[in-house]
Amino acid sequence: MGAIPSWRRSAPRHRTATRLFAVACGTALAITLAACGSSGTSSGGTGAVSAPTGGTPVKGGTATYALPPSTTPNYIFPFESATYFSVANSEYFQYLLYRPLYWFGNGASPTLNTGLSLANAPTYSGNKVTITMKGWKWSNGETVSAQDVVFWIHMMQAVGASDWGAYVPGGFPSNVSNVTAVSPTEVTMTMNKAYNPTWFTYNELSQITPMPMAWDKTASGPSNCTTTVSDCSAVYTYLDSQSKDLSSWASSPIWSVVDGPWKLTSFNSDGNSTFVPNPSYGGSPKPSLAEFQEVPFTTEAAEYNVLQAGAAGGAGQKIDVGYLPSTDAPTKPAGATVGANPVSGYTLDPLYLWSINYFPMNFQSTTGNGPVIKQLYFREAFQYLMNQQAVIDGPLHGYGFATVGPVGTYPATNYLSAKGKQGDPFPYNPAKAKQLLSSHGWKVVPNGVTTCTDPSLCGPGVKAGQQLVFTLPYATTANWIEQEMTQLQSNMTQVGIKLNLEPKPFDQVTAIAGGNCVVAHISCAWDMADWGGGWTFVPDYYPSGETLFLSGSGANSSGYSDPMNDSLINQTLTTGSLQPLYTWQDYLSTQLPFVWQPNGVYSLTEITNSLRGVIPQSTTANLNPENWYFVK
Amino acid sequence: MIGFLIRRILQAAIVVLLVTVIVFILLRAIPGNVAIAILGPSAYRNPATVAQFNAEYGFDKPWFDQYLLWLGHLLQGNLGFSWTLDQSVASLLGERLPKTIILVGFATILALIVAVPIGLWQAVRRNRAVDYTFTGLSFLFYAAPTFFVGTVLIYVFSVKLHWLGAEGPQGGVVNDLTDWRDLLLPVITLALVTIALFSRYMRSSVLDNITEDYVRTARAKGASGRRVLWRHVMRNSLIPIATLLGLSIPGIFAGALITESVFNYPGMGYLFYQSAQKQDYPVMLGFIVVVAIATVVGSLLADIAYAVLDPRVRYV
Numbered sequence: 001m002g003a004i005p006s007w008r009r010s011a012p013r014h015r016t017a018t019r020l021f022a023v024a025c026g027t028a029l030a031i032t033l034a035a036c037g038s039s040g041t042s043s044g045g046t047g048a049v050s051a052p053t054g055g056t057p058v059k060g061g062t063a064t065y066a067l068p069p070s071t072t073p074n075y076i077f078p079f080e081s082a083t084y085f086s087v088a089n090s091e092y093f094q095y096l097l098y099r100p101l102y103w104f105g106n107g108a109s110p111t112l113n114t115g116l117s118l119a120n121a122p123t124y125s126g127n128k129v130t131i132t133m134k135g136w137k138w139s140n141g142e143t144v145s146a147q148d149v150v151f152w153i154h155m156m157q158a159v160g161a162s163d164w165g166a167y168v169p170g171g172f173p174s175n176v177s178n179v180t181a182v183s184p185t186e187v188t189m190t191m192n193k194a195y196n197p198t199w200f201t202y203n204e205l206s207q208i209t210p211m212p213m214a215w216d217k218t219a220s221g222p223s224n225c226t227t228t229v230s231d232c233s234a235v236y237t238y239l240d241s242q243s244k245d246l247s248s249w250a251s252s253p254i255w256s257v258v259d260g261p262w263k264l265t266s267f268n269s270d271g272n273s274t275f276v277p278n279p280s281y282g283g284s285p286k287p288s289l290a291e292f293q294e295v296p297f298t299t300e301a302a303e304y305n306v307l308q309a310g311a312a313g314g315a316g317q318k319i320d321v322g323y324l325p326s327t328d329a330p331t332k333p334a335g336a337t338v339g340a341n342p343v344s345g346y347t348l349d350p351l352y353l354w355s356i357n358y359f360p361m362n363f364q365s366t367t368g369n370g371p372v373i374k375q376l377y378f379r380e381a382f383q384y385l386m387n388q389q390a391v392i393d394g395p396l397h398g399y400g401f402a403t404v405g406p407v408g409t410y411p412a413t414n415y416l417s418a419k420g421k422q423g424d425p426f427p428y429n430p431a432k433a434k435q436l437l438s439s440h441g442w443k444v445v446p447n448g449v450t451t452c453t454d455p456s457l458c459g460p461g462v463k464a465g466q467q468l469v470f471t472l473p474y475a476t477t478a479n480w481i482e483q484e485m486t487q488l489q490s491n492m493t494q495v496g497i498k499l500n501l502e503p504k505p506f507d508q509v510t511a512i513a514g515g516n517c518v519v520a521h522i523s524c525a526w527d528m529a530d531w532g533g534g535w536t537f538v539p540d541y542y543p544s545g546e547t548l549f550l551s552g553s554g555a556n557s558s559g560y561s562d563p564m565n566d567s568l569i570n571q572t573l574t575t576g577s578l579q580p581l582y583t584w585q586d587y588l589s590t591q592l593p594f595v596w597q598p599n600g601v602y603s604l605t606e607i608t609n610s611l612r613g614v615i616p617q618s619t620t621a622n623l624n625p626e627n628w629y630f631v632k
Numbered sequence: 633m634i635g636f637l638i639r640r641i642l643q644a645a646i647v648v649l650l651v652t653v654i655v656f657i658l659l660r661a662i663p664g665n666v667a668i669a670i671l672g673p674s675a676y677r678n679p680a681t682v683a684q685f686n687a688e689y690g691f692d693k694p695w696f697d698q699y700l701l702w703l704g705h706l707l708q709g710n711l712g713f714s715w716t717l718d719q720s721v722a723s724l725l726g727e728r729l730p731k732t733i734i735l736v737g738f739a740t741i742l743a744l745i746v747a748v749p750i751g752l753w754q755a756v757r758r759n760r761a762v763d764y765t766f767t768g769l770s771f772l773f774y775a776a777p778t779f780f781v782g783t784v785l786i787y788v789f790s791v792k793l794h795w796l797g798a799e800g801p802q803g804g805v806v807n808d809l810t811d812w813r814d815l816l817l818p819v820i821t822l823a824l825v826t827i828a829l830f831s832r833y834m835r836s837s838v839l840d841n842i843t844e845d846y847v848r849t850a851r852a853k854g855a856s857g858r859r860v861l862w863r864h865v866m867r868n869s870l871i872p873i874a875t876l877l878g879l880s881i882p883g884i885f886a887g888a889l890i891t892e893s894v895f896n897y898p899g900m901g902y903l904f905y906q907s908a909q910k911q912d913y914p915v916m917l918g919f920i921v922v923v924a925i926a927t928v929v930g931s932l933l934a935d936i937a938y939a940v941l942d943p944r945v946r947y948v
Contacts, residue, residue, distance in 0.1 A: 082671040244718040270898040302896040309790040309798035511665035
């Protein structure tokens with residue numbers, strides 16, 4: 001580089017520039033200090049936060065609801081295939097417009113709510129069931145009739161096996177031999193045998209969403225699916241294509257025929273939806289809000305930024321019902337319902353779904369570990385090393401419940417047996433785990449690798465020298481799963497079980513272990529896998545276990561098979577009392593077809609204090625904005 | 633020049649084709665089951681649906697057959713159909729691309745407006761406090777992850793000071809152009825890394841030119857310092873910036889992906905992010921094709937700009 005030109009050394013102009021630069025730096029520093037020092041939002045205090053009371057209800061207003069991250073509705077037709085079978089489509093969207101025949105969710109209880117149902121409670125007589133419609137109206141003036149129910153069932157009979165997301169081979173409607181609309185208000189069904197009325201109502205009839213006659217058409221014009229099953233395939237094809245044209249939803253003459261409390265006035269493919277009250281809605285209460293909006297978010301962090309900014313009265317959108325990322329939640333004190341709320345002006349209400357959480361061990365594993373996994377004592381030892389309470393207290397910040405068996409523990413229901421109510425049947429106990437292994441022919445090597453020294457005790461198929469080494473892929477979607485897996489791996493070292501953890505995307509884990517590997521014709525070369533989500537009892541609200549635990553079921557991802565279990569499940573399907581359910585769950589909870597793990601909170605919901613009616617939230621994931629209202 | 637352009641266009645086509653082959657293979661090599669990724673684990677209730685999906689979308693065919701099928705559609709202008717969003721990929725990109733272009737465009741313009749004078753000033757005031765300060769800031773912003781910068785800006789200007797929105801403009805392109813309070817933070821976030829990069833190059837380029845003989849000659853002929861700087865040094869110093877601009881396009885689009893996620897901005901980057909999470913291959917491939925074409929076009933424009941700015945450069 002050569003000599004610096006003389007004009008660069010001249011002073012006056014550059015002193016001015018330097019002064020300007022100094023002023024700019026000082027301003028930036030002042031802004032930063034102001035931001036850090038301002039009291040825009042403050043901690044919400046300590047201890048439990050109760051829902052606000054008081055205030056004068058006002059009619060109208062627009063409530064904005066933040067959808068879960070990367071979750072947007074993409075199917076409006078309430079007959080969705082597996083591709084579209086999701087809470088985002090059903091409970092957060094379709095159900096606002098098109099009511100299912102039977103509504104499940106009484107406040108926080110996952111029970112039948114006849115008040116919000118389109119029909120009175122079904123009546124059973126042997127293998128016959130009668131459904132009596134209430135006579136609510138579609139928005140085009142037609143009555144929600146028995147024929148509308150038959151329309152849906154005919155559609156199911158025609159295309160359900162391939163195009164209904166909750167279809168189970170051998171299940172509804174295969175177990176119905178005849179369905180007839182005997183009058184405009186009455187439907188009778190004849191089942192192939194007498195089933196447990198609760199089971200049939202909660203798990204079979206729960207799937208039905210009546211459809212208006214206005215939808216019984218194809219591109220050519222009106223059709224006859226309601227009376228002729230063979231016509232339904234063409235009608236389905238037409239409605240399916242209309243549903244896939246997202247840009248047309250708000251203006252479509254098809255989708256504008258609604259019987260729910262809301263009508264859709266705008267929708268874009270980003271997921272922004274706007275609903276207004278349907279004046280023809282026959283249920284109660286009628287919406288008080290003038291408008292209800294659903295807004296999508298890319299990530300939890302993006303939503304939280306907007307929630308905080310809006311809470312502080314900042315620029316941009318204000319969210320009325322949003323959520324607090326679990327990583328930002330202060331730990332909940334033991335015994336409290338909710339912990340401190342870092343967002344002022346909002347009420348924090350944890351939402352738990354009616355569900356259980358578990359991860360499968362593969363009884364059909366071809367890695368060589370299958371015979372070990374089949375041994376009950378081994379599964380018991382493994383379960384004794386799953387410290388559910390420590391996971392709830394730590395990674396879940398107190399927001400979770402232990403899974404004790406195949407029936408959920410929250411909310412409290414009479415489906416849970418007395419034994420289940422006693423809590424975790426396998427509380428953390430490394431000594432017990434060690435004793436189980438050593439008494440069954442294993443040489444336990446803490447911090448090493450335990451090996452089988454006496455195959456006659458280890459169990460059939462287990463060879464001498466077999467090591468307890470397993471691969472465990474887990475989904476990286478939630479931080480708490482990652483921490484739980486690390487904790488579990490550490491716990492296992494106490495008895496010489498080596499877990500090789502493999503973090504993977506959610507989709508890869510479910511692809512590996514989401515289904516029965518033999519039934520689904522996928523690889524069985526895996527030992528165990530954890531996608532973190534377990535099973536939510538929607539739309540199978542009665543936790544009878546036939547989908548998850550029956551031998552040969554596609555969703556029975558562990559491949560667990562036990563004639564006693566199958567027999568007990570079948571009794572729950574056909575016997576009206578709860579005793580078979582109790583007997584079955586008490587048996588299965590100790591058989592450990594899966595590894596029971598903590599059931600974490602579904603959403604730490606934040607509700608603006610000026611909005612009421614949101615609490616109690618539904619454990620069946622339903623949204624009821626018709627119950628919401630603002631106060632001043 | 634015409635011959636040069638024709639050769640470059642043919643090269644570009646080959647490059648884009650190779651990129652699609654590599655990406656197609658990599659996507660097919662991702663472990664897991666696309667059918668389950670799209671249908672969800674509930675598909676295991678009825679395993680026949682998995683077989684139906686595979687047959688419908690060609691996953692039961694060899695990957696090369698699948699590629700040729702996709703390429704054939706591409707050459708007819710059909711980018712495929714999103715399995716999760718139920719729209720044609722072309723319409724999805726058509727909706728989202730203008731939003732990303734606005735974000736990237738404003739960020740690039742801002743970067744140039746800020747980086748060029750800063751780089752110039754640093755070179756003129758080299759080894760002084762201002763030079764060291766901007767050098768430090770450049771390293772800081774260049775090293776800082778985009779998501780971190782965005783999150784800090786949101787926290788300061790939105791959550792604490794309430795000056796600007798915490799998310800990007802929602803809705804259509806018109807909202808982007810009118811809702812400046814929501815657009816400003818995403819633009820600044822994306823621009824900061826580019827400013828850091830461009831200002832460094834500009835400083836270096838000005839320092840190289842400022843000691844050239846023509847500068848001394850211009851001064852000897854009586855030109856003022858300002859005239860020498862703006863009429864002579866600046867133009868020559870911009871040549872590498874023009875080249876850098878074209879080559880920065882993939883990086884800027886990558887940064888846009890993260891920025892759009894942080895600011896909940898429904899552009900093309902966010903679309904790619906959603907699709908990658910759900911293994912929606914048609915959308916991912918469509919995005920890659922668009923970015924690959926943008927990259928080769930950017931590179932070509934950079935070369936042309938180079939020839940325009942520097943009369944000594946002639947392509948044959």
